[in-house]
Amino acid sequence: MKARxxxxxxxxxxxxxxxxxxRWERVGKIRKPKRDWRGWRVYDETDLEQIKEFHEAVFEV
Known part of the structure; x- marks a missing residue:
């Protein structure tokens, strides 16, 4: 089961x-996640991995 x-x-x-x-979502830096029945953003493992890759690229240490 994928994380939500x-x-x-x-x-x-x-x-x-x-x-x-x-903000990253709004300006197109990351893709928009699915939304639940309440309209809340719901991220799965694939979304999280993509966001982590973006974050690491922007905030290289």
Whole structure:
């Protein structure tokens, strides 16, 4: 079963705010996730991996 993460859970894993993740989505840096019946963003493992790759590319250490 694939993980179903909220925007807050994704943001916490990356060390950024949920608003940052939403902004990346809005400006097209990451693809839009599916939404649940309430309209809330729902991220799966594939979404999380893609976002992590983007985050690592932007915030290289």
């Amino acid at each position: 993460l909220t925007i807050t859970e994704v943001a916490e894993q990356l060390g950024v705010s949920p608003k940052t993740v939403a």
